[in-house]
Amino acid sequence: MSEEIFDLVVIGAGPGGYVAAIRAAQLGMTVAVVEKRGTLGGVCLNEGCIPSKALLDSSELFHLAGHRFSAHGIEVAPPTLNLGQMMARKDDVVKKLTDGIAFLFKKNKIKSVNGTARLAGSDAAGVHKIEVQGGEEIRAKKVLLATGSDPVQLPSLPFDWESVVSAREALSFDKVPEHLLVVGGGYIGLELGSVWLRLGAQVTVVEMLPRLIAGSDGQVAEALLRSLKKQGMRFLLGAKVAGVEKREGSLLARVEVEGGVQEIGCDKVLVAVGRRPLTAGLGLEELGVALENGRVKVDEDYLTSVPGVYAIGDLISGPMLAHKAMEEGAVCVERMRGEPSLVDYGCVPGVCYTWPEAASVGKTEDALKEEGIPYKSGKFNFMGNGRAKCMDETEGFVKVLSDVEGTRLLGVHIFGPRASDMIAEAVTVMSFGGSSEDIALIMHAHPTLSEAMKEAALDVDKRAIHG
Numbered sequence: 001m002s003e004e005i006f007d008l009v010v011i012g013a014g015p016g017g018y019v020a021a022i023r024a025a026q027l028g029m030t031v032a033v034v035e036k037r038g039t040l041g042g043v044c045l046n047e048g049c050i051p052s053k054a055l056l057d058s059s060e061l062f063h064l065a066g067h068r069f070s071a072h073g074i075e076v077a078p079p080t081l082n083l084g085q086m087m088a089r090k091d092d093v094v095k096k097l098t099d100g101i102a103f104l105f106k107k108n109k110i111k112s113v114n115g116t117a118r119l120a121g122s123d124a125a126g127v128h129k130i131e132v133q134g135g136e137e138i139r140a141k142k143v144l145l146a147t148g149s150d151p152v153q154l155p156s157l158p159f160d161w162e163s164v165v166s167a168r169e170a171l172s173f174d175k176v177p178e179h180l181l182v183v184g185g186g187y188i189g190l191e192l193g194s195v196w197l198r199l200g201a202q203v204t205v206v207e208m209l210p211r212l213i214a215g216s217d218g219q220v221a222e223a224l225l226r227s228l229k230k231q232g233m234r235f236l237l238g239a240k241v242a243g244v245e246k247r248e249g250s251l252l253a254r255v256e257v258e259g260g261v262q263e264i265g266c267d268k269v270l271v272a273v274g275r276r277p278l279t280a281g282l283g284l285e286e287l288g289v290a291l292e293n294g295r296v297k298v299d300e301d302y303l304t305s306v307p308g309v310y311a312i313g314d315l316i317s318g319p320m321l322a323h324k325a326m327e328e329g330a331v332c333v334e335r336m337r338g339e340p341s342l343v344d345y346g347c348v349p350g351v352c353y354t355w356p357e358a359a360s361v362g363k364t365e366d367a368l369k370e371e372g373i374p375y376k377s378g379k380f381n382f383m384g385n386g387r388a389k390c391m392d393e394t395e396g397f398v399k400v401l402s403d404v405e406g407t408r409l410l411g412v413h414i415f416g417p418r419a420s421d422m423i424a425e426a427v428t429v430m431s432f433g434g435s436s437e438d439i440a441l442i443m444h445a446h447p448t449l450s451e452a453m454k455e456a457a458l459d460v461d462k463r464a465i466h467g
């Protein structure tokens with residue numbers, strides 16, 4: 001056992017854990033991070049946000065070269081796919097970024113320990129002991145749990161990690177599936193479905209609900225469904241996969257649809273029905289760390305029910321998103337130091353990186369109606385946006401929701417090109433307590449996609465110029 005008592009030990013080096021560690025080091029704490037996988041960066045960098053976006057960007061280029069270049073007057077032979085190179089590029093992006101975290105740890109003098117950690121109680125002075133499997137025991141004044149989440153497994157569709165797979169395997173298929181069945185019409189299923197669709201697979205999405213991306217704006221979800229159908233993705237909504245039978249070299253899925261059962265032949269099944277917090281094996285029960293709905297319960301300081309033990313990210317309540325975990329990581333350690341930092345949970349953006357993209361922040365119209373909050377809305381179609389025309393990307397719209405007095409922006413929902421970047425303006429204005437009128441009054445560079453945001457804000461009072 002090392003003699004050193006760290007100010008903070010972080011368990012898990014995902015976006016929540018690594019940001020917390022770096023921020024804590026900046027604030028002068030001595031920090032150690034225990035991570036069980038061989039590389040830093042957690043799910044996000046290794047098998048989530050980053051590899052999925054690398055493949056989305058590559059497959060989008062493949063699609064553009066095959067289908068859209070000629071409209072711009074660029075005549076090329078139909079592109080052929082070098083999947084090995086595409087995967088190698090994705091792996092290289094991941095490696096550069098995970099190595100980057102290792103570099104940042106060194107720069108900030110953070111001790112990085114490879115192994116599976118478990119809380120082993122505290123001594124009379126309140127110093128926590130953390131056992132690292134097959135390794136040393138670490139001692140710290142405070143412990144931050146940032147162990148993230150794992151994919152949910154359906155009892156009717158157990159993973160065999162080869163033909164019935166999670167997102168991790170679907171990011172590394174060694175050939176394009178002939179028919180990929182995606183179970184779950186949320187962000188992950190639609191993004192990975194898009195990747196393989198663009199690379200030539202037939203893709204069928206089975207979703208239990210009658211719509212895509214539960215909780216998102218209804219008009220955005222409808223527009224996304226229409227667009228993906230146009231791209232060739234097939235959908236069975238209000239349907240459920242009851243089981244999969246393995247046949248010689250293929251799979252037969254039984255899908256319960258309204259009025260009966262459909263059999264669908266496929267060669268891969270991606271189960272993307274959600275993720276569950278990774279609480280097992282951490283020694284939480286023995287220590288008495290309270291859970292709520294399967295997630296670690298924390299107060300406004302991210303302190304669990306056990307003194308000195310904190311938790312953030314996918315492990316605690318709220319949307320399972322990397323940027324939410326990062327914010328919580330920084331705010332948690334700042335609050336340990338007595339700073340009055342806060343995460344603004346009303347302003348967490350959500351993005352689905354299909355093409356076009358869907359991005360939103362704040363309340364949806366459905367939520368406003370349910371909560372009985374009066375509102376007015378403005379909408380602007382990219383069809384009327386000059387830059388979108390230049391880009392040949394006129395599909396979609398921006399929708400701005402305001403309170404009736406026009407003093408507060410309540411929500412913004414975008415379906416369109418680069419919605420992921422455009423949503424930042426709405427997040428900024430909402431975070432500063434601004435209004436749709438603030439957006440309407442701000443000068444936006446011309447010609448940019450962001451002008452669609454200004455026009456939608458103007459449309460709240462029916463004075464859009466180009467609409």
Ligand code: FAD
Pocket residue numbers: 011012013014015016017034035036037041042043044045047048049050052115116117118146147148149167168188278281282312313314315320321322323324325353
């Ligand atoms: P994680 O990233 O899960 O990291 C936890 C780490 O803890 C892991 O590395 C794990 O190995 C380690 N660990 C667990 N238990 C132990 C232990 N006992 N001892 C030591 N180490 C341990 N979010 C977005 O915001 N944008 C996106 O575009 C996006 N795309 C995604 C795409 C996919 C395919 C997936 C699967 C997820 C995506 N997400 C996205 C979600 C995002 O990855 C997570 O919300 C985020 O990684 C959560 O961060 P975290 O720090 O809480 O945990």
